[in-house]
Amino acid sequence: MTTMRIASGLGLLLGLGLAAGHAQALEGDAERGQQAAGACVACHQADGSGMNVPGGQSWPRLAGLPAEYIAKQLHDFKAGRRENASMMPFANMLDDQQIADVAVYYSEMPVTEAQGGEGADAALLARGEQLALRGDWDAYIVSCKSCHGPDNTGAGGTFPGIASQHAGYIATQLRAWQAGERGNDPQNLMGAIADRMSDEDIRAVSAWLANQSVASD
Numbered sequence: 001m002t003t004m005r006i007a008s009g010l011g012l013l014l015g016l017g018l019a020a021g022h023a024q025a026l027e028g029d030a031e032r033g034q035q036a037a038g039a040c041v042a043c044h045q046a047d048g049s050g051m052n053v054p055g056g057q058s059w060p061r062l063a064g065l066p067a068e069y070i071a072k073q074l075h076d077f078k079a080g081r082r083e084n085a086s087m088m089p090f091a092n093m094l095d096d097q098q099i100a101d102v103a104v105y106y107s108e109m110p111v112t113e114a115q116g117g118e119g120a121d122a123a124l125l126a127r128g129e130q131l132a133l134r135g136d137w138d139a140y141i142v143s144c145k146s147c148h149g150p151d152n153t154g155a156g157g158t159f160p161g162i163a164s165q166h167a168g169y170i171a172t173q174l175r176a177w178q179a180g181e182r183g184n185d186p187q188n189l190m191g192a193i194a195d196r197m198s199d200e201d202i203r204a205v206s207a208w209l210a211n212q213s214v215a216s217d
Contacts, residue, residue: 026100028067033105036098039090048106050166052115052210057086058168063109064214068157070103073184082184116167117210124200128208131201141196144205147189153214158186167203167210174202 040062044050048063062070076082077091094102120128130136132152135143144152147159154161162170176182177194185191194202 026097028071028100028102028104030101030105030108032098033101033103036094037102037105039093040102043086044106047112048109049112050169052166052168054116054168056168058116058166058172060169061112061114061165062106064111065107065160066154066157067100067103067107069154069160070106071099072157074099074103076184082182111161111164111214113213114164114166114210117207120204120207120211124204125208125211127201128204128206131197131205132208136201139196141201142193144209151214152209152212161214162209163212164214165209167206170206170209171202174206178202 043059044062048061050059050061052058073082074091074094077084077087078094080088091099117125131141132144135141135146144162147155148162149155149159152161152163173182174190174194174197177185177188177190178197180191183191197205
């Protein structure tokens, strides 16, 4: 009986995994994506650059992010695996094909400059560089580049580029992981890392990453 339950459970998990994978593996079309992304422009801008609002809500740069990553986030918003009062209604407006189309549309845009790191002093930026490139092993903080790539421009479709991302958005997400309000990354890696970061660490790494220019192909 136990073996049958295990086999049944595995079958269900595999079935759900295949269904989710199928939904996110649809081939996207950038031209269709431009049409479907009309509702995204108010927050993420026509060029996908997003918006950094000091002391308020910041919207991420989508331009140049991997299509697979964008699609996953939209599916997660729809399914409630990632919560955001602003994003959920927009994600629910899109079907699986439109999600694939929007994801490809933004992924093909050139990376834009980030905001929010302009006023950081040298000491804060030095701490941010340490955390982004080397980590802090005394505090058990893994470097950003360990997952996000040597230049923090992304590693495959799982780990997005965070260099040249708005400081306000990076800080907000780190605090969300820290507070347990976000947990839709692989094995909750970010939650474990953010837990060990001080508020100054968050401000430092956010500012340093926002100051990193990314050359588009």
